[in-house]
Amino acid sequence: MTPATMKAAVLTGFGGPEVIQIAQRPVPVLKANQMLIQNQAASVNSGDARIRSKTVPKGYKFIMSLVFGFNRPRTEILGTVFAGKVTRVGASVTKFNPGDLVFGSTELKMATHSEFVAIGEAAAITHCPDELTPAEAASLVFGGTTALYFIEKSDLKRGERILVNAAAGSVGIAVVQIASQMGAHVTAIASSANHDFLRENGAKSCIDYTVTNMENLTDKFDVIVDCLGTIPYAKHHHLLNKQGRFALVTGTLAEGLAAPFRSVFGMHKIVSGTSFATRASLEKIVKLATSGAIKPIIDATFTLDQIKDAHARIDKCHKRGNFIVKFRPRPK
Numbered sequence: 001m002t003p004a005t006m007k008a009a010v011l012t013g014f015g016g017p018e019v020i021q022i023a024q025r026p027v028p029v030l031k032a033n034q035m036l037i038q039n040q041a042a043s044v045n046s047g048d049a050r051i052r053s054k055t056v057p058k059g060y061k062f063i064m065s066l067v068f069g070f071n072r073p074r075t076e077i078l079g080t081v082f083a084g085k086v087t088r089v090g091a092s093v094t095k096f097n098p099g100d101l102v103f104g105s106t107e108l109k110m111a112t113h114s115e116f117v118a119i120g121e122a123a124a125i126t127h128c129p130d131e132l133t134p135a136e137a138a139s140l141v142f143g144g145t146t147a148l149y150f151i152e153k154s155d156l157k158r159g160e161r162i163l164v165n166a167a168a169g170s171v172g173i174a175v176v177q178i179a180s181q182m183g184a185h186v187t188a189i190a191s192s193a194n195h196d197f198l199r200e201n202g203a204k205s206c207i208d209y210t211v212t213n214m215e216n217l218t219d220k221f222d223v224i225v226d227c228l229g230t231i232p233y234a235k236h237h238h239l240l241n242k243q244g245r246f247a248l249v250t251g252t253l254a255e256g257l258a259a260p261f262r263s264v265f266g267m268h269k270i271v272s273g274t275s276f277a278t279r280a281s282l283e284k285i286v287k288l289a290t291s292g293a294i295k296p297i298i299d300a301t302f303t304l305d306q307i308k309d310a311h312a313r314i315d316k317c318h319k320r321g322n323f324i325v326k327f328r329p330r331p332k
């Protein structure tokens with residue numbers, strides 16, 4: 001029997017981790033095309049922290065407020081990624097059944113930092129393969145689907161040289177893993193504490209951003225993926241070969257708006273945009289994970305009651321891979 005209420009991490013305002021409170025909320029009411037998932041694992045990531053704190057690259061704050069609210073959060077429960085068991089299905093659902101183990105992302109609908117999640121069957125959801133635990137599957141969604149989006153748009157090819165900034169984070173490590181499996185030569189930027197970790201995940205060389213001024217580097221790359229916005233194109237285009245591509249995973253609004261013009265009139269293609277997980281991208285992730293091409297990287301696991309600690313650590317910007325919230329099974 002589905003309970004009437006569930007435990008959730010609720011956003012009481014915008015600000016530091018203290019604006020998150022644990023509270024009871026009604027379990028979502030299902031529409032005919034939706035399923036109810038009993039959550040076993042969710043990820044907490046930089047996207048959640050950005051919405052909570054409204055700390056966004058220059059130019060995006062107004063857009064962020066339009067979408068998520070100016071003074072009061074429009075969406076009370078954060079979180080996009082979930083993994084768990086289908087407990088109920090709506091009348092028109094055909095692809096999933098109660099008992100199926102699934103994972104995915106609610107994207108802008110959010111609300112996965114809660115014990116139950118409602119999601120439409122046409123949304124970004126797929127079956128969790130036997131090879132992955134729910135926590136492992138959840139850990140692959142945010143960074144993995146973003147990495148795929150930017151690698152595909154950058155048209156990375158075997159044998160090319162790729163430079164990845166913030167390579168040890170959720171998006172960066174997925175780029176490192178996927179690019180190296182594709183046969184690209186990966187150079188990873190991170191503090192030296194992460195260099196062994198990055199080499200174990202496929203990087204051929206590493207650069208310590210606390211030691212090397214990237215503006216003075218003379219190496220050349222075919223693709224640059226900037227996951228942090230600290231190596232802007234304007235000051236680092238000399239690092240790209242002719243026909244090089246610059247993936248603007250994080251950048252200012254002005255850089256995003258300039259991207260199509262630079263791509264048409266400049267020497268390099270600037271790849272920008274926002275990646276949204278889809279069923280197709282999740283299925284690609286499943287294939288990559290089950291073939292061993294990408295591995296789940298879980299830095300730390302939290303309970304829902306500890307979620308503020310996860311946010312506080314994300315704010316420090318030194319996480320390795322992914323943070324997971326594991327949900328305790330409810331007493332029968």
Ligand SMILES: NC(=O)c1ccc[n+]([C@@H]2O[C@H](COP(=O)([O-])OP(=O)(O)OC[C@H]3O[C@@H](n4cnc5c(N)ncnc54)[C@H](OP(=O)(O)O)[C@@H]3O)[C@@H](O)[C@H]2O)c1
Pocket residue numbers: 045046047050142143146165166167168169170171172189190191192193194209227228230248249250273274275276314317318319320321
């Ligand atoms: N465009 C899109 O669709 C999209 C989608 C998802 C995410 N994003 C954006 O992508 C960015 C990265 O997200 P994420 O979840 O991967 O972040 P994350 O996991 O929080 O990344 C943290 C990493 O940043 C590294 N770092 C900190 N300072 C650095 C510096 N000065 N230079 C280089 N690396 C540094 C840290 O490595 P050390 O510990 O070694 O310092 C750490 O491993 C976020 O800004 C997010 O908003 C964009």
